[in-house]
Amino acid sequence: MSNANLVDMVDLTVSLRLPGAPDDESVTALAKAAAAGGVGVAVVGVEGLSLVDGPAVSAAVMAMRAARAVGVRLIPAICPIRTGGTLADLRAAERAWRDGHESEADVVTAVWRLTEPTDDALLLRRIGDLARARGAIVVVPSVDRSLSAGAVAVEGAVATRLGLAAMPEAAEAIGVARIIEVARLTGARFVVSGVFTAAGAALIEQHAAVGVSGVVNAANLLCDEGALLRRPYDTRLLQAPPLSTSTSRLALLAAVKRGALLVSSGHRHVPKRERDLEMTRATPGGTALASTAALLSSVLTPAEFLHAACIGPAALLGCTPTARVLLPAVDDDLSILVRELSA
């Protein structure tokens, strides 16, 4: 593939992981990888890094500076609401963060991110209330946790044949419906991450006026569950959310082309060691930052990609994307796999 001139990719759901070498990750390394992959702004869920305490905030600020040095703007997403977390945690984190970085003009909009889905509507409502008051965007996984617990695949013929623990597509419809109603109730802006079903995408598109947007992982536009059958149990195909049915994949792709859904680079790379684990024991993977644009060139036109991965998310965050030359894809696992599957 030849180099393409595109503006920065703006990625709303990047994890703090370095493609290709997840054991060697640091914010600096991530920033370099993001820059190489054409990402200009990355919202980073700083997992394992509580922003409540002072040192962590300083570390995050340092990381942002380091990222800017290589031409990437990092927006650390506050994600204090984990399972069992309370609103008090969020308030504390928010306070600590504001105190620590008020000199940083880079943060256009505050982003809060829930790393796990919640089926606690009350908690979601309180987060929404607070986010609206602060002008923050809340990124929430799409699925209902009680229906998706333990699942590594979508319920249906493929999961039944392979004997994989699975969730129904309705897990997303329920989760998305809840988020839409909370958005309506609170007036906060929500971004539903990891949309993977046609029904979830349709709900988001219908209710865009409420202030809800959706992000689909690149992997879900490229592969569907049929890939599991051609290469059974390949943990490189383990995704969060899972690969969807081919019907859903096509619907997602159509929604992206209409501009109704945004695209992110996905979650993280699957390291070599984890590829040998059983499906249920491996942690979910996804596309790497560096190759998303190249991978998606097979299903999206440059203009469609530009909107879904750059202009759309930038508008949401209130920043202006800058021009950049994208490098050809770095060979990472999923890009190789997709090539094999389509061959």
Added chain:
Amino acid sequence: MTAKQKLLSVPHLLGIEGLTRDDAILILDTAQSFVEVNSRQLKKVPALRGRLVALLFFENSTRTRLSFELAAKRLSADTLNFSASGSSVQKGETLLDTARNIEAMGPDLVVVRHEASGAPWHLSRVMSGAIANAGDGQHEHPTQALLDAFTLLSRWRRTAAQGLDGKTVCIVGDISRSRVARSNMLLLKLLGARVRVAGPATMLPAALADVYGVDVYDDVDDALFSGDGVDAVMMLRIQKERAARAVMGSDDDYAVGYGLHRERFDRLHAANDGIVVMHPGPINRGVEIDAAVADSSSSVILDQTENGVAVRMAVLYLLAVGMARTDVGSAA
């Protein structure tokens, strides 16, 4: 030498899926020869003398492990026992770490039981021996299905080549989480039987009919008595620990609604006095099957256990000779 040699078309037994009907017939016919060996006073043949069979049981299963171990010993193979309890698995060692350590001991055959679907497939990529799946997650339990088919064929005095054409078998229980059901649906269909499955709606995955071509019932009496009825009924073990996950009511509810209790069995027996009752064991007496029914003359539950050894001998033997053929082929 004689015409083209007929061996298994697969190097490992990872599941019934992937086997041809000829493969199934070969395994079942070979098992028939081992039934004769097992009827002797000296139940041992030297076929696998000097070969090492590793038994990797990451999930507890005394019965299946003993059956495989006995099969290996009757073929004169050495056995290497590895079970998850008390081993380094509990210290966080992964399947692959364990496999590589066992690999260093050079097993020719590896029997694996694991709670994750697909674990044997993973092992087949990193180990040089032939893999026999002794049950993986909710996926497959191929030797159980083979011994069930073998038991049915013996009961009905048919050869494997004659198959199960014209027979209807009903599987009752938690179909969605049962590897025994999966393997059995595949094999029974492969051998020409008609298959009905029955269980509470919470235990029936939606895609069942499409994927396996079976008839699905959420009323067990419909499954057993509608149309021409059934020739055999296979009761699956109800995993009590799973009841907590809201897929079933109480044991009593299950026993009344879906169990093979006395009255239901009597009705079944009246409709077809040749009815065959099966259960992969261990039995929850009084839950999925009544104690007296399990011990009745219609029950082949003990035959299943006995045939298990012969079927596993056949599987180990055929995988071993298959591997020998491959070695010769690649050396030539």
Added chain:
Amino acid sequence: MVESTTARVLMDHDDVRRVVARLAHEVNDALQAAQRGPLGLDPSKLAIVGIRTGGAHLAFRLAEQLGIVMGRVPEVGVLDITLYRDDVLSGAAMPILKGTEIDFDVDGRPIVLVDDVLFTGRTVRAALDALLDMGRPTCVLLAVLVDRGLRELPIAASFTGRAVETTRDERVDVHLVEEGATADQVVVRVARDRRAR
């Protein structure tokens, strides 16, 4: 099927019939003699065991002939020695099991083991192991249709139909009507790449 240029017929249909009849007389004579000998064999307990597949057919023929000679047809069993072969896991032997069918107790009986061709002696070794795993016969005698020499083990036939000198690159094929041949025939021919029988 048989390449006439390199094949020579060792025995034809009538030869095979005559030889089996002769073997029956020899077996009977030996048993009668042994009855008075130190082993004290009981000829009425005689059983014939054929080695699959050629030996099995010959065992039934021998038993039939013995019925004429002795006035009583002895019991016949068939032995599948595949599981006892030393070359089954080296890929040389045909690994498909046809099954052993010996429906009588071998304990305390004189047994005549029957095979079509005696060659290296390894088949007979395997058959002896298989037979002895099934019990304790008073004695085992060996009857073969053809002894082609070239032994690799110290094994000799008790009753030999025809002895013939062969080389390792030759093979001896026994065609029997039970196997679908139009007539019984024993053929010696040059084998190119296969290890001869």
